[in-house]
Amino acid sequence: MNNLIHLRHTLHQFPEVALEESQTAQRILDFFQPLEPDQVYEKLGGTGLAFVFKGKKPGKRLLFRCELDALPIEDLKESPHQSQTKDKGHLCGHDGHMAIICGLGEKLAQNRPEKGEVVLLFQPAEETGDGAKAVLEDRRFEQIKPDFAFALHNLPGYPMHQIVMRNGTFASGSTGMTITLTGKTSHSAHPEAGINPAQALAKLIQELPQIPKEASGFALLTLIHAELGSLAFGTSAGKGSLSITLRAYDQQDLDELVEKVKAKAQAVAESERLSVEFGFEEQFAVSVNDPELYQLVEETAKNLGLSLVEKPEPFRWSEDFGLFSQVCPSFLFGFGAGENCPQLHEGTYDFPDELIGTGVEMFEGILLELQSQK
CATH class of the missing domain: 3.40.630.10 (Zn peptidases)
Incomplete structure (x- = not known):
């Protein structure tokens, strides 16, 4: 020994x-x-x-x-x-x-x-x-x-x-997910000339955590990280991202949770004239x-x-x-x-x-x- x-x-x-x-x-x-x-x-x-x-x-x-x-x-x-x-x-x-x-x-x-x-x-x-x-x-x-x-x-x-x-x-499945929203930068003196993802990001931060409440079994969405533009006071942001972790005790519930989050993000992005991309990391069955x-x-x-x-x-x-x-x-x-x-x-x-x-x-x-x- x-x-x-x-x-x-x-x-x-x-x-x-x-x-x-x-x-x-x-x-x-x-x-x-x-x-x-x-x-x-x-x-x-x-x-x-x-x-x-x-x-x-x-x-x-x-x-x-x-x-x-x-x-x-x-x-x-x-x-x-x-x-x-x-x-x-x-x-x-x-x-x-x-x-x-x-x-x-x-x-x-x-x-x-x-x-x-x-x-x-x-x-x-x-x-x-x-x-x-x-x-x-x-x-x-x-x-x-x-x-x-x-x-x-x-x-x-x-x-x-x-x-x-x-x-x-025995242990839940989980996945890290990043939602990237892309619009258009503009001068901060003329934000109306650009497409800023700020409102879409704010809406997702508020609404995404409500999605797991609709699941029949255990499901959890945790907000991990948010980013908007860069520290440039003369620029209205044209890009933002939100990272979340999704968890569930059942693999089907986890897969459905991912799809519901994607659908919500796509709908919000479309309403704000933004393009949206999804990235996945640290995926556990x-x-x-x-x-x-x-x-x-x-x-x-x-x-x-x-x-x-x-x-x-x-x-x-x-x-x-x-x-x-x-x-x-x-x-x-x-x-x-x-x-x-x-x-x-x-x-x-x-x-x-x-x-x-x-x-x-x-x-x-x-x-x-x-x-x-x-």
């Missing part, structure tokens, strides 16, 4: 953000070299890695996934392993998640699975929602496409080691847990003597693992990082080392449970 803690601390010291995780990937590659996996896939979806351990007999292919990337946020917690990279930190616990999958790799190296294959995936760019899509679109993914996929995420605010479960939607895998994960936690809690509502945040639930039966669960642990994405957060062993045991238990099934 000490080697996994040491690895976690090293990863914490040298964080890399989405799409830049080359040194992190190399450290993981070096860790796995003596474990002698049967197959290694490098630069999967960019900087991703996958290690395949083959069983003695034919069977199902299981995938266990973690994340490579850190956040562009300063690590404020003083420790011997504090981030050495300015304004970047593992403040979501991906360093701990990687250590857990490395621990599972050690177990598989000692005892190959009885049947089938186990794929250990280190996915890039989870924080931006780009990584899962890139991995799934990599032509080599077909060679490791799983029958079942699993992931976990540590959760501050819950008792240490407690397993947090949900049947169906809804994370949906397979009901048949629920019992298996629950049984594993009980066998380990771990506390279980059923979350009444899905989490409002999003997880890039959601895209895997569109590929195969998947399951994402949380496990408590301590009731007094700083929240994710806070500068003082640090993944608790004592969770590494629990995570390894959960994943190994899930693997053994599935292996025992006919």
